[in-house]
Amino acid sequence: MxxxxxxxxxxxxxxxxxxxxxxxxxxxxxxxxxxxxxxxxxxxxxxxxxxxxxxxxxxxxxxxxxxxxxxxxxxTKRFDRYNEIINNMITYGTAYKCFCSKERLEYLRKVQIKAGKKPRYDGYCKQNKISGTIPHVIRFCNPQEGDVTFKDQIRGNITFNNKELDDLIIRRTDGSPTYNFCVAIDDWDMGITHVIRGEDHINNTPRQINILKSIGAPIPTYAHISxxxxxxxxxxxxxxxxxxxxxxxxxxxxxxxxxxxxxxxxxxxxxxxxxxxxxxxxxxxxxxxxxxxxxxxxxxxxWINHRYINQLPAKYIAKHLYQHIKNQNINIQSGPPLTKVIELFSKSCKTLKEIAYSCRYFYEDSFTIDNKYLNFTHYQLLEDIKNKLMLTANWNIENINQVLLSTADEFKVNKKIVYMSLRIAITGHDGSPTLTHVIEAIGLNKTIFRIEKAMNFIKNKKNNI
Structure with a gap:
């Protein structure tokens, strides 16, 4: 099979x-x-x-x-098939017309609830063999005796007493078939061997089994997920x-x-x-x-998403990241390839949206510098770094790092001060991936431009005091 x-x-x-x-x-x-x-x-x-x-x-x-x-x-494209089967069921006595009004059904429901019984249709039209052409529904003639037992592949044997199941409506007054009937017929016609679905469908299963049995159809194996x-x-x-x-x-x-x-x-x-x-x-x-x-x-x-961002090939991640970059209206033509951005942010960002939001400064120079981070004491540091970077023969992480360390040494300041002032100048943020890797990815020309922009910011700030 x-x-x-x-x-x-x-x-x-x-x-x-x-x-x-x-x-x-x-x-x-x-x-x-x-x-x-x-x-x-x-x-x-x-x-x-x-x-x-x-x-x-x-x-x-x-x-x-x-x-x-x-x-x-x-x-909705199979209504003719459903109605064909329903008409056959009426002919063979496994379904019948029900002419009961909404008022009668509501009255019956109230009486049953008052008596402490479970509300269910009493089979009035079936027992009295009511017939006619006025608007009506079609009900399934559910067995009144015995049990319905099926072996759920997750929960084991589940049993329902047929007395708990009423004669459900399988076709409405407008001629449209109902859910439980359509599901049963579809599973039969489509040769479904295993029905795997949520546990909220457990109560539908005995009804669908009885419908399938009534037309001589095979019963699928069921598994209901919690x-x-x-x-x-x-x-x-x-x-x-x-x-x-x-x-x-x-x-x-x-x-x-x-x-x-x-x-x-x-x-x-x-x-x-x-x-x-x-x-x-x-x-x-x-x-x-x-x-x-x-x-x-x-x-x-x-956590799992973060693992996959770090484990899957960067080129594959870049294909998915690109849509998020577009959503942020970032033009990546004048910046590093997305694979480089992924390499830099994969350790800190848990979603692609977070990467896209964080990487804008790789491609755009028009970010805002916060007043609290740069002042005139940083001006000479930035100027020294700029001059040294412009003289760097080979643009690589090692040489960039040497420039930063030498500036800290010459000005006798903690290297954290050098790194923070430059990070603000280059990215506009007080946090980023490893700064030397960021600078290397942004490139010499943009780095120099942004340092000069930060220096002008400091000048203007001093003049406005």
Whole structure:
């Protein structure tokens, strides 16, 4: 039997971290077993489904390199198929028309709640064989006796009593089929062997199994992944750092870091933390997925992202960094290559956005110098450094460092004072990567220009006193 899994998001908003983890686990299980992975868009909620959300789903999966073998299939394009099966079910007595009004159903619900019972449809139209042509829904004729038991690949055997399941609506009055019915038929038609999804779908599983049994369809194997909570154990939200998937890209995370973080968010292999994609595929199995809830930790994600910034080739990182540079409106034509910038900032910056924000001074001279850092006592230091740098035969880190040390020695000042005054003059900041490496990357001409600019700043400051 060829393994076949699916990812079936609803296009009603952003693709969030929990959904992407579901997609990843389904994709890895298929790849590990040399099977197929299907993308299905569950867009039966026509009022809330949008093309924008569909585009975000596609873009997110493309960015993460979670590729699909079949699809995307759209449920709204399969209504004829669903209705064909529903009509057959009516003919064979496994579904029936229900003409009950909203008022009757609401009254029934109140009576049942008052009696301490679970609200459920009482089968009135089925028992009385009501018929007609006025607006109606179609209900599934759920078994009234026995149990539904399935072996969840993460949680073990799960059993539901059929008496707890009512005759759910499978087609609305407007003729549109409902979620649980569409899902069951899709899984059958598409040959899905393993359904891997969130634990919030556990209660849907017995209903879908009963529908599949009623039409003689095979039952998939199910695996329900636990929820993801915030670090405080509460429902995951933006305050925990949870974002739509493309927002993580915009915040400067690498796709490899996201995938690595997500696979560890409920799955483990010994004490290993960092996994290449090929290792994920080779090692992933459902029996290592934890049934306990996972806690989302943005600091852990940043730690993993930082590791990947330092481990992946600089040329590859530069391709992802370039978009962030564009977002900051930085023109990189007159400065060092991005690979050089990555080399300088990879140890201190945990995201690509942070690198892009920090590296502007490599390409632009128009930064502001803070009054509190440079005064006339630094003027002669900067002038001496400028003159020595202009006479430097070979522009390299070692020679630049020698210039700075000799200036500190000649003026008998702590080298920290020399380095800080020059750092402010060159970058406009009191913090940067190793100064000599920064100066070497910026180049002689820009360095001299900025030192002269800082000297003029000091002159003007003195004249204005």
């Amino acid at each position: 060829k393994i076949k899994t699916r990812f079936a998001p609803s296009p009603t908003g952003h693709l969030h971290i929990g959904s992407v983890r579901t997609a990843l686990y389904s994709w890895l299980f298929a790849r590990h077993n040399k099977g197929a992975f299907v993308l299905r868009i569950e867009d039966t909620d026509v009022e809330r489904s949008t093309q924008e959300s569909i585009n975000m789903i596609m873009d997110s999966m493309a960015w993460l390199n979670i590729n699909w073998d079949e699809g995307p299939y759209y449920q 929820m993801i909570f915030g670090s405080d154990g509460k429902k995951l939200s933006k305050r925990h750092g949870a974002l739509g998937m493309l927002q993580y890209r915009n915040e400067g995370y690498l796709p490899e870091a996201i995938l690595n973080y997500l696979i560890r968010l409920g799955w483990s292999h010994n004490n290993k933390e960092i996994f290449s994609l090929s290792e994920m595929i080779d090692l992933f199995t459902l029996n290592k997925v934890n049934r306990s809830p996972s806690l989302f930790n943005i600091d852990k994600l940043k």
